[in-house]
Amino acid sequence: MKPVSSAFRHLAHACRRGSPAIVLPLLFLPLSTRADDAALFEGVRGADMRIAAIGWRLAVANARLCDRIEPGTGMQLHVLDQYGGAQREAAARHFGFATPVAVEGVLPGSPAEQAGLRADDSLVRVGAVEIAKLSGKAGKADRLDAAHLAIAALPVDAPIEVEALRAGRPIHVTIRPIRACNSRFEMTDDFNAASTGTAVQVGAGFLEGYPDEQIAVVVAHEFAHNILRHRDRLIARGVDYGLLSGFGANVKYFRQTEVQADLLSVYLLANAGYPLGATTAFWKRFGPSKAGGILRSRSHPAWRDRVATFEAEIAKAETISARPVVPPILGERDKPLDGDWQSILVRN
Known part of the structure; x- marks a missing residue:
């Protein structure tokens, strides 16, 4: 893994957390080319997936220790709401958001990968969860929280029918989840680390070195x-x-x-x-x-x-x-x- 530059940590902090204080710094980022945007967004994705992979391994291996269980899919989600200011349009273009909630990535060997889901698939429905009915605001992570909570509440041992859009075309897949502890894992800024009860957030600073x-x-x-x-x-x-x-x-x-x-x-x-x-x-x-x-x-x-x-x-x-x-x-x-x-x- 290449070192995480300070510019990347700033972008990770600025465009991936859900409070106005996080989104505002985007207004002061220098204008960048599409190639620059792509490199930064892929850096954010790669870091997020690195943390998600560690969390997935822990959540599945320790399912017997948890009294709050979710249907583990191996999907890492993100929402367009998370990206604010000058980066919102660039994020929509780079990740191909066709709905408010999309697959940032799928973990190797996970039920989502086995079902055929891919990064940048835009979700329409996950089981009984209709994505369009989830509320959210620009600059906030409310819709991401709502999506995770709703999917975690689905039956643990039942197949999950997923409808999504891939490059504008509808796809249908069936995920057969496995039991996992109810927590999501994501990146935050610098050397911060926190737990919210349902999420684990680990700073991009830890990824460097x-x-x-x-x-x-x-x-x-x-x-x-x-x-x-x-x-x-x-x-x-x-x-x-x-x-x-x-x-x-x-x-x-x-x-x-x-x-x-x-x-x-x-x-x-x-x-x-x-x-x-x-x-x-x-x-x-x-x-x-x-x-x-x-x-x-x-x-x-x-x-x-x-x-x-x-x-x-x-x-x-x-x-x-x-x-x-x-x-x-x-x-x-x-x-x-x-x-x-x-x-x-x-x-x-």
Whole structure:
């Protein structure tokens, strides 16, 4: 994979997230030729599909660990609404949007690929989901969210009839989905990473210089937050997000969720066949430059302690040969957060 340039990261940030603050920077991008547009859009697609492939591998391999299951198709979707300002027309032209929701790509070996769907197919109907009835606004990702939620709610074990347009011509295919954890995986900007309960977002910055097995460490951590319902449990505790997350009583709850996500991520990676040593390799590289000293977030444990915690949990995981491993920490999913993070963190 070629390095991700700063210009590409800016475009990824500007044209692929769903808030006005993200779309506005497009107005200040320099005018480009169609060849430039094509290179940038394909860079965005390639990065998105790289993250999607890691997420798909984790979501399918760990279906037994999830209590929220969706019919896994292997489609990565995008919407024209995501592209704003000067890039909207160029995106419509490059990706051939004939409907508001299109297939950005299909994952190799997935049910979508086996059914015959291709990148740039514009969706008309997916099962009972009629794309034209999904609402959205320019500069927002509302329609993408609605499409994912509606498709995820389809029967898990039933074939899905898909109607689409390919180069202006109607096509009909039948996807036979497989069971997958209910989460979508997509790119965001810089070195940010987040979980929303139903989505995992990983920054384009991680794609520059980090191998897939280490990017999987970031994806698995955020995915673990979704599986453990951390957002819902933090909201139930009434914690404050944003700048206040690192102060007062908030700290212990956020740290508890961070350590729990680290612990579960070890087994998510093991079940998906990723080398567990990638966890410590990632943190020993990322920690000193991005999570140490004045850059350290008070809501997260020190990176050296996280490495020690990973090492201890990996030693446990490596004694278990069966796959998938269903670790005891899943039993915490239905319990209120109590703020006890110190008893589950290994100090270095």
